[in-house]
Amino acid sequence: MTSVGGPRVAILLALGCLLSSCSTQPPTGSIAAATTGPETFEELDGSLGVTFDRVRSGPGDTVAPLATVDGQALSLSRGSGFWQHRFDAKLFEQYALLRQVPLVAFQLASSQSDNKQNAASYASRVRAALDALDTSVIPVAQLPDQRTVLQLSLDMLDRIATGTQTSPAEVDAFVQRTRPALTRNFDAEIAATIAALAAGVGDMRSVMRPGEWERVYIAVEGDRSPQLARARYEYLARVLGQAAKGKRLFMLPYAYGRHGVTFLRSLMIEDDLSRVFFQRPYGNRI
Numbered sequence: 001m002t003s004v005g006g007p008r009v010a011i012l013l014a015l016g017c018l019l020s021s022c023s024t025q026p027p028t029g030s031i032a033a034a035t036t037g038p039e040t041f042e043e044l045d046g047s048l049g050v051t052f053d054r055v056r057s058g059p060g061d062t063v064a065p066l067a068t069v070d071g072q073a074l075s076l077s078r079g080s081g082f083w084q085h086r087f088d089a090k091l092f093e094q095y096a097l098l099r100q101v102p103l104v105a106f107q108l109a110s111s112q113s114d115n116k117q118n119a120a121s122y123a124s125r126v127r128a129a130l131d132a133l134d135t136s137v138i139p140v141a142q143l144p145d146q147r148t149v150l151q152l153s154l155d156m157l158d159r160i161a162t163g164t165q166t167s168p169a170e171v172d173a174f175v176q177r178t179r180p181a182l183t184r185n186f187d188a189e190i191a192a193t194i195a196a197l198a199a200g201v202g203d204m205r206s207v208m209r210p211g212e213w214e215r216v217y218i219a220v221e222g223d224r225s226p227q228l229a230r231a232r233y234e235y236l237a238r239v240l241g242q243a244a245k246g247k248r249l250f251m252l253p254y255a256y257g258r259h260g261v262t263f264l265r266s267l268m269i270e271d272d273l274s275r276v277f278f279q280r281p282y283g284n285r286i
Helices: 009-020 038-057 089-110 116-131 140-161 168-207 226-240 260-277
Strands: 066-069 073-078 081-086 217-220 249-251
Touching: 066 168, 073 168, 081 168, 089 116, 089 140, 089 168, 116 140, 140 168, 168 226, 217 226, 226 249
Parallel strands: 066 217, 217 249
Antiparallel strands: 066 073, 073 081
8 A cells, every 4th residue: 555654745735734724623604504506516626726736836845856848948946946958049049940941932832822922021031041051050061951951942932922833743843852951951950959958968967966867757848840849758768768758757738838847746746646545656547
């Protein structure tokens, strides 16, 4: 049988205290006089929701360290302490901006609408980026492929801007010519993403106390590029061990927002409650 003793029971005690308002006085009035309208039961859910919010988003210390990672940083929370390793924001911002250029050109070329003005406007920005490419922070070895993708995209945008209708065959030819360099660019971006995360994990482990790495919970927050979020998740699964997936390692959807620590605190509370009441880890009640 799972014991409720030890430091993690503090969360449960706090939860019980909030639910009961820490009062030992019996309720006044008779049971018969109690209101039993539909709103009475609806309020139960509302009260519990508020209580969970107070526990999981409050400053209460957690037994295990909680880490979150997104496209900007790897962050670690331990009770009231906070540590962060930030990635090279400029590099990954430029990667993302350059990556979308052929996608915009493809969308405009595939559309049946009159996109002359949109294509001309975007072409002027692509031309400026192409001229300034040598001053970017993109690694020099990747510049030829980046230049190829930008030039092919610019040629397509200029064609659309003149009002020339692009056929499906021409759009397909654009995709075929762009794909090799674009694929190499994205592979390089993924490699840079993993290298940055590996450096962050190394720094994080250096500030952890003995035994914390084996207990850390990590949430990978969603990215506008799901492939990049997946790459971070799979890298962490390799260093934590595949068994950590769904137990100490989680991936949140992009729409979830930047609330990874709140998610992890909520998960720990529900896991504690499940172990106490069901004698099983959370999510394994059957």
